[in-house]
Amino acid sequence: MKINEQDFEVYRTFLYKDSGLSITFEKAYLLESRLSPVIKKLGLNDLDALTSKIKMNDAAAKNEVIEAMTTNETFFFRDTHPFERFEKVVLPKVLESKPAGSTIRIWCAACSSGQEPYSLSIILKENAAKFAGYNFEIKATDLSDDILDTARTGRYSQFEVQRGMPITLLVKYFTQDGANWLINDEIKSMVNFSKFNLLDSMATMGTFDIIFCRNVLIYFDAETKGKVLAEMHGHIAKHGSLFLGGAETVVGITDKFKPLPGERGLYVPYDATSV
Amino acid sequence: MKTCLVVDDSRVVRKVARRIVEDLGFKAEEAEDGVVAIEKCKESMPDAILLDWNMPNMTGIEFLRALRSESNGGTPIVIFCTTENEMSFIQEALQEGANEYIMKPFDSDIVQTKFEQTGLL
Numbered sequence: 001m002k003i004n005e006q007d008f009e010v011y012r013t014f015l016y017k018d019s020g021l022s023i024t025f026e027k028a029y030l031l032e033s034r035l036s037p038v039i040k041k042l043g044l045n046d047l048d049a050l051t052s053k054i055k056m057n058d059a060a061a062k063n064e065v066i067e068a069m070t071t072n073e074t075f076f077f078r079d080t081h082p083f084e085r086f087e088k089v090v091l092p093k094v095l096e097s098k099p100a101g102s103t104i105r106i107w108c109a110a111c112s113s114g115q116e117p118y119s120l121s122i123i124l125k126e127n128a129a130k131f132a133g134y135n136f137e138i139k140a141t142d143l144s145d146d147i148l149d150t151a152r153t154g155r156y157s158q159f160e161v162q163r164g165m166p167i168t169l170l171v172k173y174f175t176q177d178g179a180n181w182l183i184n185d186e187i188k189s190m191v192n193f194s195k196f197n198l199l200d201s202m203a204t205m206g207t208f209d210i211i212f213c214r215n216v217l218i219y220f221d222a223e224t225k226g227k228v229l230a231e232m233h234g235h236i237a238k239h240g241s242l243f244l245g246g247a248e249t250v251v252g253i254t255d256k257f258k259p260l261p262g263e264r265g266l267y268v269p270y271d272a273t274s275v
Numbered sequence: 276m277k278t279c280l281v282v283d284d285s286r287v288v289r290k291v292a293r294r295i296v297e298d299l300g301f302k303a304e305e306a307e308d309g310v311v312a313i314e315k316c317k318e319s320m321p322d323a324i325l326l327d328w329n330m331p332n333m334t335g336i337e338f339l340r341a342l343r344s345e346s347n348g349g350t351p352i353v354i355f356c357t358t359e360n361e362m363s364f365i366q367e368a369l370q371e372g373a374n375e376y377i378m379k380p381f382d383s384d385i386v387q388t389k390f391e392q393t394g395l396l
C-alpha cells in the first residue's frame with residue numbers, strides 16, 4: 001500500500017487538527033503500515049475508502065486512525081527518578097503550602113493505560129501515614145477511549161507489571177488473574193479516569209497542585225507544545241510543579257514555566273511562589 | 276567490575292542471561308545448580324545472583340536459604356528468574372530473603388529495570 005502526497009495531506013491535516021500529532025511526509029511509511037489494520041478493522045476495501053471517510057469527517061474512522069497513530073507505550077514508575085522526586089520533594093513542598101484538610105489535586109494529562117496514575121496512587125498509599133490529614137485527587141486523562149478502558153480495568157500482563165513494578169509492591173497491591181495481574185480496588189478507586197484532548201480548552205479543569213504531562217508533547221510541534229503549556233499554566237497553582245518526560249522541556253517553547261534548578265524533568269510556573 | 280552469578284540448569288537460559296548481564300556491564304559467572312552455586316559463593320561473593328527455582332540437587336529456594344545463612348551471604352542482591360509465577364512462590368521467595376523476582380519469559384529490559392531498582396545499576 002502506497003499513499004500519495006495528496007492523500008497524505010488529508011491525514012496529516014486532520015491528525016494535526018484533532019490530536020496535535022505532527023507528521024511529515026518522510027513518515028509516510030509509518031502512516032501506511034499503521035493504516036492497513038484500520039482498513040481491515042473497519043471492513044473497508046482499500047485506502048481510498050478510508051480516505052473518503054476521513055474527508056467526510058466520519059468520527060469512528062477518525063478515531064481509529066488517531067488510535068493507530070498514537071503511541072501508548074508506558075510503564076509503572078517510568079524512569080524511576082520523577083516518582084522519587086514526587087514523593088520526596090514535590091509532594092512535601094505542596095503539603096507545606098496548603099493547610100491540613102485540603103485536597104491535593106494531581107493531574108496525569110496523558111495517562112495511557114494507567115501505569116502512571118496508579119504508580120502515583122501506590123506512592124500515596126505507601127506514605128499514607130506521612131501524608132495523613134490531606135485528601136488526594138488523581139485525575140487521569142487521555143485522548144483515546146480504548147486506552148482509557150484498559151486503564152479502568154487495571155489488568156496488566158506479566159510483561160507489563162515486570163516493566164517497573166517492584167515485586168514487593170506487586171505482591172501487596174495486585175491479585176493474580178491467570179496470566180494477568182489485577183490492581184487492587186483500593187488503588188484503583190484513588191484514580192479518576194476521563195477523556196480529555198490536550199488541544200481543548202482546560203477551562204473546566206480547575207487548578208492542580210501537580211501535573212504529570214509526560215511523553216506526549218514529544219509528538220507535537222513547537223507551536224502546539226507552547227499552546228498546551230500556556231493553557232496548563234492557567235491551571236496549576238503558584239506552588240505547583242509540572243513533570244515532563246525525559247526528552248521534553250519548556251526551554252525554547254514557552255516562558256510560562258521554568259526549570260527547577262537541579263531537578264531534571266521538573267518545572268514550576270514562571271511566577272511561582274518562592275520555594 | 277561487579278559480578279553476577281547466573282544459576283540455572285538450562286545451558287541456553289544461562290547463555291541468554293550471561294549476554295544480558297554482560298551488556299549491563301557485569302562480569303558473569305555460571306552455575307548449573309544450587310550446590311555448585313553455593314561453592315562459588317563461598318569462594319567469592321558475587322554482587323548479584325540471577326536464580327532459577329527448579330534445579331536438580333539443590334533448588335533455588337534451598338540455595339537461597341543456604342546463602343543467607345553464610346557469614347556474608349546477606350550481601351548479594353538475589354533476583355529469582357523462574358517459571359514459577361504463582362503468588363505463593365513469590366511470597367516464599369521474599370520471605371527467604373530474595374530481593375526481586377522475574378517471571379519467565381523475560382527480556383533484557385526487565386532485567387535492566389530490576390537491576391536499577393535494586394541499586395545494582
Ligand SMILES: C[S@@+](CC[C@H](N)C(=O)[O-])C[C@H]1O[C@@H](n2cnc3c(N)ncnc32)[C@H](O)[C@@H]1O
Nearest residue numbers: 019071073074110112143144197198214215216
Ligand atoms: C507514550 S503515552 C505516555 C504515557 C505516560 N504519560 C508515560 O509517560 O508513560 C502517550 C499518550 O498520549 C495520548 N495522547 C496523544 N495525543 C493526545 C492529546 N492530544 N490529548 C490527550 N492525550 C493524547 C495517547 O493516547 C497516549 O496514550
